[in-house]
Amino acid sequence: MTGQHSFRAPLLNADLAIPDGLTDGLGRPAGARYNVYRNNVAVSLAEALETGFPAIAKLIGPENFRMVAARYLRAAPPTSPLMMHYGAGFPEFLETVEPLAHLGYLPDVARLELALRRSFHAADHAPADPALLQGVDEDALMACRMTLAPSAHLLRSPWPIVSIWAFNMRPGSPKPQARPEDALILRAAFDPEPLVLPEGGTAFVTALIRGENFGSALTAAGVDFDVGAMLNLLFTHRAIAGISFKDTP
Amino acid sequence: MFDTDHEGLPATPGVGYKPQHFNDILKDAAPVGWLEIHAENYMGDGGRPLAQLRHLSERFPISVHGVGLSIGGEDPLDPDHLARLKHLVGWLNPASFSEHLAWSTHDSHFLNDLLPLPYTDTTLASVADHIDQVQEALGRQMLLENPSSYLAFTQSTMSETDFLRELARRTGCGLLLDVNNVFVSATNLGYSPIEYIDAYPLDRVKEIHLGGHDEDEDDHGAPLLIDSHGRAVVDPVWTLLDETLARTGARPLLIEWDTDVPDWATLRAETMRAQDALARVPA
Numbered sequence: 001m002t003g004q005h006s007f008r009a010p011l012l013n014a015d016l017a018i019p020d021g022l023t024d025g026l027g028r029p030a031g032a033r034y035n036v037y038r039n040n041v042a043v044s045l046a047e048a049l050e051t052g053f054p055a056i057a058k059l060i061g062p063e064n065f066r067m068v069a070a071r072y073l074r075a076a077p078p079t080s081p082l083m084m085h086y087g088a089g090f091p092e093f094l095e096t097v098e099p100l101a102h103l104g105y106l107p108d109v110a111r112l113e114l115a116l117r118r119s120f121h122a123a124d125h126a127p128a129d130p131a132l133l134q135g136v137d138e139d140a141l142m143a144c145r146m147t148l149a150p151s152a153h154l155l156r157s158p159w160p161i162v163s164i165w166a167f168n169m170r171p172g173s174p175k176p177q178a179r180p181e182d183a184l185i186l187r188a189a190f191d192p193e194p195l196v197l198p199e200g201g202t203a204f205v206t207a208l209i210r211g212e213n214f215g216s217a218l219t220a221a222g223v224d225f226d227v228g229a230m231l232n233l234l235f236t237h238r239a240i241a242g243i244s245f246k247d248t249p
Numbered sequence: 250m251f252d253t254d255h256e257g258l259p260a261t262p263g264v265g266y267k268p269q270h271f272n273d274i275l276k277d278a279a280p281v282g283w284l285e286i287h288a289e290n291y292m293g294d295g296g297r298p299l300a301q302l303r304h305l306s307e308r309f310p311i312s313v314h315g316v317g318l319s320i321g322g323e324d325p326l327d328p329d330h331l332a333r334l335k336h337l338v339g340w341l342n343p344a345s346f347s348e349h350l351a352w353s354t355h356d357s358h359f360l361n362d363l364l365p366l367p368y369t370d371t372t373l374a375s376v377a378d379h380i381d382q383v384q385e386a387l388g389r390q391m392l393l394e395n396p397s398s399y400l401a402f403t404q405s406t407m408s409e410t411d412f413l414r415e416l417a418r419r420t421g422c423g424l425l426l427d428v429n430n431v432f433v434s435a436t437n438l439g440y441s442p443i444e445y446i447d448a449y450p451l452d453r454v455k456e457i458h459l460g461g462h463d464e465d466e467d468d469h470g471a472p473l474l475i476d477s478h479g480r481a482v483v484d485p486v487w488t489l490l491d492e493t494l495a496r497t498g499a500r501p502l503l504i505e506w507d508t509d510v511p512d513w514a515t516l517r518a519e520t521m522r523a524q525d526a527l528a529r530v531p532a
Contacts, residue, residue: 004323004355004364011360021367021403024467025439030400031468033437036475037399040362048361078359081289081317081330121293124300150294190297 010034011041012074045073048083053090053113056106058168068097084121088114105159112161112183112194115153119185119192122151127238130231140245142215146208147242148234151187154197154205162194186237193237200225258283258310258344258456258501262523264516265314265478265505271301273513275308281520283344285312285503291341292333302341310344312456312503313337317359320379320393321366322352335386345456345501347392347425348383350376350413367402368412373419380420392455393417394425397462397476398434409434410448417453424450427458428493429505432486433474442489451497459490459523460505479508481519487526494530502527 010016022030046069050057057065072093078086091110100106127149133141155161162183163176182202183194197205200221207217218227234240261282266274274281284305291302305311318330338346351363366372383391395413407415417424426449435442461480465473482504494500502523506516 004352004366007364008355008358008360011364022400023403024400024469024471025437027403028469033400033467033473036465036473037362037364041360044361078361079357081319081327081354081359081361082292082333083289083361084293120296121298122295124295151296187296190300 052087055168108157108161116192119151125149125241128240130235149241152239153185155183162196186239188237260499262520263503270513283310288315289317312345313343315348319352319354349394367404368407377419392423392425397430414450423455424453425456426454429460456501478505499530
């Protein structure tokens with residue numbers, strides 16, 4: 001019997017023998033014909049990873065990427081037919097790849113690419129009208145709650161992840177400087193954009209995501225925080241999906 | 250049993266849709282007849298893929314072609330995936346839905362390839378049951394596509410064409426005949442492609458696929474063709490298409506080109522060749 005379990009196991013493990021009961025058209029053992037499936041599986045999954053993590057592929061080079069991808073797809077084959085989600089565990093996997101340990105920023109850059117991909121496929125939303133804030137008194141403003149778009153993602157890092165990503169993906173971008181960068185990914189229309197959050201911005205956005213009101217978010221952001229610039233950034237990227245005032249929850 | 254309560258695809262050339270061709274497709278002065286999408290690429294929550302699909306569906310008949318349902322799998326169908334498919338087919342209301350006689354998921358692992366199954370009474374019952382579930386969930390007839398084969402199973406007790414005929418009889422499903430797959434399988438397993446076509450339940454065929462393949466060799470130096478969808482359709486497959494159309498009459502013809510995707514003009518040239526083949530079909 002050639003059950004699907006015995007057909008499947010050697011697909012991702014070249015050490016396992018080719019299953020019995022498979023032949024060519026003349027009844028001879030299938031031999032290398034089985035490798036067509038091995039190859040299809042390995043190549044298609046590696047390509048899916050390379051499509052999802054182009055900056056990582058650039059950073060370590062295509063050959064190294066293919067080697068790492070081959071190890072990952074054996075360790076973590078997809079659990080869903082939606083390849084748009086494949087590689088969710090790739091950043092953590094990169095942390096375990098010894099020869100890449102000297103590139104400490106790699107896992108966080110991979111997390112950034114994952115967040116960009118999630119943002120790309122996230123639900124659409126109708127952006128809130130900034131006019132909602134006009135003429136609102138200070139008490140009402142401080143008490144309001146802003147909901148971010150489903151495509152907005154926040155990612156903290158001790159590495160300059162946005163600069164590294166841009167340097168590799170956007171020709172002409174400046175060389176990354178050694179500094180921590182917290183990324184805010186926003187999708188104004190269809191293309192997610194990774195932005196470096198300014199001082200206080202991470203605390204502010206984190207508070208909004210937690211559902212805290214505007215006043216608490218401002219307090220969290222600290223005294224040097226430029227709230228006007230932050231709101232402008234959020235509104236121009238259509239990243240505020242809703243504003244709810246105290247009296248109209 | 251499900252009758253065709255949808256209009257179906259027009260008997261014209263269609264193209265496997267690639268996002269990089271979006272603007273070219275809309276600008277084309279002589280638009281292609283219809284478009285086919287891979288269902289799994291349109292199961293995100295939003296963004297550009299769904300926006301493009303909504304836009305295209307207002308101008309073109311759409312064929313939804315699944316690649317991840319694992320209809321030939323020993324495991325039960327994934328209820329989450331079936332629900333996603335139902336959602337997509339529900340809002341899009343496509344002209345056609347099709348899937349493959351193959352499996353891709355086992356023990357919750359998705360292999361991202363169309364894997365083969367032996368043709369036996371057991372697998373027949375299981376695949377028929379899966380097709381019933383899909384047609385029940387979607388509330389419409391589905392089409393099932395013949396695979397590209399690289400090997401055979403000693404377990405098989407019936408031919409692929411008998412297997413497909415019996416599946417269609419039991420479930421009422423239609424068939425998608427991939428002429429390139431016939432050529433690939435026939436070459437790889439040493440039988441006559443036209444005899445396969447003659448044995449195929451042609452009255453069930455509602456769509457025909459055409460694609461390119463790569464050439465390799467097996468351990469004995471025998472030709473081994475790989476269904477890569479990465480190049481132009483070869484002349485012997487066009488000839489086989491002519492012979493097929495002479496038996497079926499005009500059918501919707503799809504050009505599949507999924508890897509090393511060319512520019513729109515190159516794809517369009519392939520559809521012109523398909524148009525010529527349709528023009529040769531006696532009315």
